[in-house]
Amino acid sequence: MTRAASGVGGQVFLTPEAVSWFARVRTGGWSLRSHDRTRVERGNGLSLEMLDFAGLLLILAALDLGVGLATRGRRAAPPPADDAQPGGNDPAADAIVSTFVFYSYYGYGFRPGFRPRDLLPPARVAIMTAPDGATDWLDTPADPLGFWSRYPLPLNPPDDDTLVVGLLGGSVAQWLGLQCGSRIEQALSARFAGRPVRLVDFGVGGFKQPQQVAVLAHMLALGQSFDAVVNLDGYNEAVYGDMNLTQGTRAETPCPIVVKPLRAAVSASGSSARGVILSGRVLDMEARVTELGHRIDRSRSMTMSLLRMVRESHLRARLARARRALRELPGDPDSDLICLPPSTGTDSDASVIDLWVAGSIQLHRLCRANGIGYLHVLQPTPFVGGRAWSDDERRTISRDTGHGDVIARIYEGFRTASAGLLEEGVRFLDATTCLDAVAETVFADTYGHLNQRGNDVLADAICCNLLSEPPLLARRPR
Amino acid sequence: MNMFLGSVVVGFGAILVVGAVLRLRRRARRGGSEDAKDIYPLW
Numbered sequence: 001m002t003r004a005a006s007g008v009g010g011q012v013f014l015t016p017e018a019v020s021w022f023a024r025v026r027t028g029g030w031s032l033r034s035h036d037r038t039r040v041e042r043g044n045g046l047s048l049e050m051l052d053f054a055g056l057l058l059i060l061a062a063l064d065l066g067v068g069l070a071t072r073g074r075r076a077a078p079p080p081a082d083d084a085q086p087g088g089n090d091p092a093a094d095a096i097v098s099t100f101v102f103y104s105y106y107g108y109g110f111r112p113g114f115r116p117r118d119l120l121p122p123a124r125v126a127i128m129t130a131p132d133g134a135t136d137w138l139d140t141p142a143d144p145l146g147f148w149s150r151y152p153l154p155l156n157p158p159d160d161d162t163l164v165v166g167l168l169g170g171s172v173a174q175w176l177g178l179q180c181g182s183r184i185e186q187a188l189s190a191r192f193a194g195r196p197v198r199l200v201d202f203g204v205g206g207f208k209q210p211q212q213v214a215v216l217a218h219m220l221a222l223g224q225s226f227d228a229v230v231n232l233d234g235y236n237e238a239v240y241g242d243m244n245l246t247q248g249t250r251a252e253t254p255c256p257i258v259v260k261p262l263r264a265a266v267s268a269s270g271s272s273a274r275g276v277i278l279s280g281r282v283l284d285m286e287a288r289v290t291e292l293g294h295r296i297d298r299s300r301s302m303t304m305s306l307l308r309m310v311r312e313s314h315l316r317a318r319l320a321r322a323r324r325a326l327r328e329l330p331g332d333p334d335s336d337l338i339c340l341p342p343s344t345g346t347d348s349d350a351s352v353i354d355l356w357v358a359g360s361i362q363l364h365r366l367c368r369a370n371g372i373g374y375l376h377v378l379q380p381t382p383f384v385g386g387r388a389w390s391d392d393e394r395r396t397i398s399r400d401t402g403h404g405d406v407i408a409r410i411y412e413g414f415r416t417a418s419a420g421l422l423e424e425g426v427r428f429l430d431a432t433t434c435l436d437a438v439a440e441t442v443f444a445d446t447y448g449h450l451n452q453r454g455n456d457v458l459a460d461a462i463c464c465n466l467l468s469e470p471p472l473l474a475r476r477p478r
Numbered sequence: 479m480n481m482f483l484g485s486v487v488v489g490f491g492a493i494l495v496v497g498a499v500l501r502l503r504r505r506a507r508r509g510g511s512e513d514a515k516d517i518y519p520l521w
Contacts, residue, residue, distance in 0.1 A: 056483070071498045205520035296504070303493065
């Protein structure tokens with residue numbers, strides 16, 4: 001091994017062959033064949049050896065480009081930043097444009113105009129629409145009340161003929177309404193001699209009881225008419241109710257994932273400054289990871305793509321650390337401006353289950369008082385029921401990150417407590433087993449979100465129940 | 479000399495192969511397990 005000083009003051013280790021190779025390149029003393037020391041000069045002064053070196057570089061570059069193009073993603077380029085957010089053409093380019101807006105009535109809602117396309121990267125859309133779902137719902141803008149509704153709200157069809165079905169719940173309800181709205185409308189309409197049916201979607205990611213009660217009360221107050229209401233819930237009540245109690249807030253507080261950054265930012269405690277910094281860091285890194293992902297997929301050069309993958313991996317690790325730090329930020333009940341502490345001596349599982357039951361009973365009573373049919377559906381989850389996961393699901397679903405233990409424990413409580421719902425006269429559908437007979441992939445992730453196939457099966461189960469005896473959906477006087 | 483050139487080509491080729499495998503795996507996952515566990519609790 002020969003030690004040779006580099007031209008920039010550092011030292012590099014090269015083999016004797018490498019040193020002589022560099023020396024020859026620098027002096028033009030290297031010919032096409034390494035053992036032939038004859039210097040070949042061309043008319044323009046360039047040596048054949050230099051051309052040879054350039055040729056090697058060209059070949060390597062061509063290889064890099066070839067492999068890069070062969071493995072390049074075919075997905076469409078993301079929309080430009082200006083188009084990605086509503087109000088993106090606003091001259092105040094630095095204004096913060098969030099996905100959610102905090103509402104006084106039920107915690108939060110989507111920013112009006114915000115579309116699913118603004119939120120979901122193409123890879124996520126591919127999973128959600130599998131195996132062959134439509135994508136037209138991606139352009140549904142949030143209405144002024146913050147819902148991804150396919151109809152302007154409040155919807156009051158001028159004719160007595162149209163039936164209106166409201167769908168309440170969290171993200172599973174949100175996607176079911178968007179991805180299967182037409183399917184549900186057609187199935188119900190066929191049973192009512194072609195009478196038009198409108199499914200109005202009030203599902204919002206993270207919503208949980210008593211937000212559904214607040215939404216129904218609010219919409220009724222605004223004059224929305226319903227013939228039937230379906231409440232599809234379970235996961236958020238269990239996981240986020242439990243998480244709220246663990247973090248020292250009441251179970252009914254809206255989803256902690258949404259509330260925590262705001263709580264950290266405006267709380268008067270000593271941790272608030274750190275909360276603001278961490279929230280900003282998380283937002284910044286999320287944006288950079290997304291942008292980097294697009295660059296990796298679109299890069300023509302394999303080397304550049306590889307370097308970006310290394311950088312992305314590093315950035316993801318930092319993002320995970322920042323998220324964990326934000327989650328674990330200590331709360332201070334005495335100075336918290338957003339959340340109330342739980343009552344002392346609260347049994348966490350019991351309070352979560354009681355809230356789920358009480359919320360459903362109040363929806364039932366509100367509907368009955370207004371002449372509306374009410375169906376409560378306990379949504380499926382990968383961790384309850386006897387279904388064997390597909391290969392894709394085994395790769396995607398994790399009992400740890402999906403809160404499988406919490407789900408299994410509290411769902412058991414839900415199922416036991418559903419006897420109380422039936423006693424109260426609530427129409428209850430336990431949909432935790434409705435996917436058991438489906439062998440192909442139905443879950444889009446570890447959180448129980450469904451792909452198109454799963455949504456279709458769930459939609460059919462709900463329609464079947466709505467139309468079974470005694471029918472919940474019938475001609476009602478306006 | 480030839481050995482050095484050979485190792486440059488082989489080394490670069492190995493980088494390309496590793497990169498291609500990582501990229502194809504990434505495409506095959508299509509935002510699946512890792513992303514879904516990390517980024518989409520609400521969606």
